[in-house]
Amino acid sequence: MAAVDLATHPGHLARRLQQAHYLLWNTMVSEEITSPQFAVLNALVAEPGLDQRTVGERVGLDRSTIAEVISRLGRRGLLDKVRDPGDGRRFLLRLTDEGLRVHRKLTVRTARMNQVFLAPLSAGEQAVFFDLIQRVADAAEGLRNPAEPVAAPR
């Protein structure tokens, strides 16, 4: 039987890691606001007035998914969506006061959660953890977006 050990499959580990995070988030941060939703709030705190597509780019979500997430945040009254007067295709996004309030509250809780989540690793290991994951993710994303100004042999 040619069965394989899933522990050597990075995809399987990535999925388990994300699931573990999802559960911890639910218990330690919020049952209402999800981690991707928080990422969107955070992007709009950093850069108010972004359009939908750019927010998606900042947090790593495609146009369909970002539309759903933003629609939920809008329904909850956490952000406003206004048609760009200068370009009728865009919607400009801005947090409401409630959105800012929620972002502040969750920022504190998220920091606590991250500590618990990373507690099994020493400080040095945590830095390596971030570095390795980021390098793998960046490289894989680069495979998908080949048009980058990488190799322009001039």
Place this chain on the structure above:
Amino acid sequence: MAAVDLATHPGHLARRLQQAHYLLWNTMVSEEITSPQFAVLNALVAEPGLDQRTVGERVGLDRSTIAEVISRLGRRGLLDKVRDPGDGRRFLLRLTDEGLRVHRKLTVRTARMNQVFLAPLSAGEQAVFFDLIQRVADAAEGLRNPAEPVAAPR
């Protein structure tokens, strides 16, 4: 503006890692069979005749999700579902010949994909990558499953 750097958020990195893997899987392994579906096939190659719940446990999926995945694999004719004659609650699962064939084919492709995915890391870094992710995921899962009885082997 109290915005946070998402690169220091393990949850965000985990999500990006999984998305990157998803895309690579789609192009290098299969557009039909997903990574979780392959994990189920693999579990049944290792242990034919498992019931649904146990398969879910092996691959890290809850009862609802594993039911959907198995239903899809059944519709594609990759596995058979038979009610356990000894316990009318269970369904026993077994791969069909086609299921075995698909598993063999994808095993080869998956190995190739993993090499590409992990190419940015040296062999030593890959080992660390596995170790760190596994420790974090295990610890977080442990938080949710309080004090499992330490496997009394009969």
Place this chain on the structure above:
DNA sequence: CTGAATTAGTCAGGGCACTGAGTATTTCCG
């Protein structure tokens, strides 16, 4: 200036992932 690309967003469709409620079957206990 006008028709062809490009761009932002929507919508339909498929799949993963969880919770909570409900059904059927088995087991456990008094």
Place this chain on the structure above:
DNA sequence: CGGAAATACTCAGTGCCCTGACTAATTCAG
């Protein structure tokens, strides 16, 4: 034996995630 508890599975509901096809608005080229 018979009812309560446990177990395996199903179903409804929510949310994330992608692709591919579509609409509307803008930009660009001839």
